[in-house]
Amino acid sequence: MTTLEPTFLSSLKEHLTFARELRHLEIHFDPEKCKGIWQCYEVCPIGCWTPNYEERVAVFHNPELCIACGACVLQCPEDAIELRIPD
Amino acid sequence: MATVFMKWLETSPRDYDRGIQLLTLGKIQHLKERIVREYIHPGMRVLEIGPGTGTLTAMMAQRGAVVTAVDASQEMLEEAELKIRSAGLQDQVTLEHLDASLIGEHYPAGSFDLIVSTLVFSEFPPEEQRYVLEACRKLLAPEGRLLIGDEVVPAKPGARLLFYLVRGPLVLLTWLITRTTTHSLRNFDSLLAQRGFQTEKSASYLGGSLTLFAAQPAPAGAFEPGLPAPVIDRLEGRVTIWTALLDLWLLFFRIIPPYPKKRTGLYAVGHPNPDSPVLVTGNFDLTVRRVVRAIAGKVDAWLLVADSAGINVWCGAGGGYFTAEKVIAALKSSRLEQVVNHHALILPQLCANGVDGWQIRKETGWGVHWGPARAADIPAYLDNKRKKTDPMRWVKFPLKDRLEMVTVTVGFYALLILLPVFIFWRSSFWPLTVSLLGLSYFYAVVHPWLPGRDGLAKSIPLAAIALAGRFTYSILIQPLPTLRLFHWAVGLIGLSVFSAAELQGMSPLMRGEQANWSWEAVIALGLGAIYWLGPLALGWR
Numbered sequence: 001m002t003t004l005e006p007t008f009l010s011s012l013k014e015h016l017t018f019a020r021e022l023r024h025l026e027i028h029f030d031p032e033k034c035k036g037i038w039q040c041y042e043v044c045p046i047g048c049w050t051p052n053y054e055e056r057v058a059v060f061h062n063p064e065l066c067i068a069c070g071a072c073v074l075q076c077p078e079d080a081i082e083l084r085i086p087d
Numbered sequence: 088m089a090t091v092f093m094k095w096l097e098t099s100p101r102d103y104d105r106g107i108q109l110l111t112l113g114k115i116q117h118l119k120e121r122i123v124r125e126y127i128h129p130g131m132r133v134l135e136i137g138p139g140t141g142t143l144t145a146m147m148a149q150r151g152a153v154v155t156a157v158d159a160s161q162e163m164l165e166e167a168e169l170k171i172r173s174a175g176l177q178d179q180v181t182l183e184h185l186d187a188s189l190i191g192e193h194y195p196a197g198s199f200d201l202i203v204s205t206l207v208f209s210e211f212p213p214e215e216q217r218y219v220l221e222a223c224r225k226l227l228a229p230e231g232r233l234l235i236g237d238e239v240v241p242a243k244p245g246a247r248l249l250f251y252l253v254r255g256p257l258v259l260l261t262w263l264i265t266r267t268t269t270h271s272l273r274n275f276d277s278l279l280a281q282r283g284f285q286t287e288k289s290a291s292y293l294g295g296s297l298t299l300f301a302a303q304p305a306p307a308g309a310f311e312p313g314l315p316a317p318v319i320d321r322l323e324g325r326v327t328i329w330t331a332l333l334d335l336w337l338l339f340f341r342i343i344p345p346y347p348k349k350r351t352g353l354y355a356v357g358h359p360n361p362d363s364p365v366l367v368t369g370n371f372d373l374t375v376r377r378v379v380r381a382i383a384g385k386v387d388a389w390l391l392v393a394d395s396a397g398i399n400v401w402c403g404a405g406g407g408y409f410t411a412e413k414v415i416a417a418l419k420s421s422r423l424e425q426v427v428n429h430h431a432l433i434l435p436q437l438c439a440n441g442v443d444g445w446q447i448r449k450e451t452g453w454g455v456h457w458g459p460a461r462a463a464d465i466p467a468y469l470d471n472k473r474k475k476t477d478p479m480r481w482v483k484f485p486l487k488d489r490l491e492m493v494t495v496t497v498g499f500y501a502l503l504i505l506l507p508v509f510i511f512w513r514s515s516f517w518p519l520t521v522s523l524l525g526l527s528y529f530y531a532v533v534h535p536w537l538p539g540r541d542g543l544a545k546s547i548p549l550a551a552i553a554l555a556g557r558f559t560y561s562i563l564i565q566p567l568p569t570l571r572l573f574h575w576a577v578g579l580i581g582l583s584v585f586s587a588a589e590l591q592g593m594s595p596l597m598r599g600e601q602a603n604w605s606w607e608a609v610i611a612l613g614l615g616a617i618y619w620l621g622p623l624a625l626g627w628r
Binding site for chain 2: 011016039041042043044045046047067069070071075077
């Protein structure tokens, strides 16, 4: 059967590796870069971000609830947020 | 299992190439050779729209043409780049990641002597075909030529009947082998004429079902440039027999393609005026109908349906199918700026994981506002002057959604597990059906209270509850021999792991969705095999 050709198996393997990595991804936030645009707060479906209005920065909390969807990373105009596996 | 299935659905560029070869019975290669032989001259400036894996691109460059090729798929471009590099043609070929609807703005007028596109136009909705043709007319130099090679529905009734008879099985076969399919153009001749092109000649293959259109822009004065005012359909959230049947199908078999798609483009909901808000969504039919149902009668709005490959916006964006390019393409080809007198798009919040808001803002000048996570909150969000409350942002996984998601998987497993059991092992059909459905729905109900963060962890208490229930039943109501009880236990543990693992990929709140999938597969399949083969070894069957 052509369905079990390398492309299918390798993409499945890639997906599993990705899924394993996904479990270990953590948000790294650089408050120095943050300009308080709060797109992260706008798009986070879990509520991991809240705006700090006095200091005009975003605050990351509830890391254990983060589902690593990557929305805040993509929408941050200052590249202040990264998703990576901690060393 | 759903993961394996979804992975199998994905097509690689190689699958695509093989699929196209198969669907056109190899004639696509003849068509490409003809293009190169008859129309390509050394030094010619060629724009190729949708090069795919770059076969024609390389052939044209080899002949000496200077080719610019634009494709919306990064994956295809990478494949094309490999081909171009290995042929040493990189000096003559420029590959660009660009949606076809943007070519008109991306290149200066009259930049190309030839614009060529094979099997691309048939993928566009009519509004986009018009828009791209308009751009092609602008980009062609005087005496320039447009070549469109595509599948067409033959005009003559006899040929059309033959076309459908041959194509039906061929499409199914090709899809099963390569998960690739194509669409066919209708009345393309007249569309070309409408858009100011004179068709010179068209070569056809396969009884007219694969055609090469060669056309030149009509001379100045013979054609009034500019597109007619866009035609905008109105969507109403009405329930018909068709939508009810579709909903029923999607309730059980949502993950099985082809996913019902809505034509991309602009729609009116209610009676919007030029000041009304513009909501963006994906082209999964169920998504569009749910959005319309949520707002019809409450809000007058424009609904811009962008191509998300027929997938819901969150998964479509996460999987790289629903992107900023797709939104921009819909925005441009629907000519939204002629319809409304503001520049604000409201995007579904849940596509923020894949649709780059800043790219849209930068490339179009339109403002991007992240709407609520759920369509049901759109009216309140608009009433609130586009301000979201926290509950509008946050995704929950309430009982109703859990039950829906379990039902979506159950339909698939009924086909995958219960149907074979019904055929080959009828005595086990009812116990298995009741156990699978019972466990899946029970799991959906108690899901938030089971300890553990992933499906594998949660399957342990689930299995414990199932075993306790089965043993209690055996002690109090119908005693069973130990070996039989053991057989039941194997089956129930296997099913618990299976159903808990399966719902995991459907849950929006579990990260690393299928990280334990390989373990789950090994455990569930292993126990399933013991459950299946044990009775054979013991002579029960």
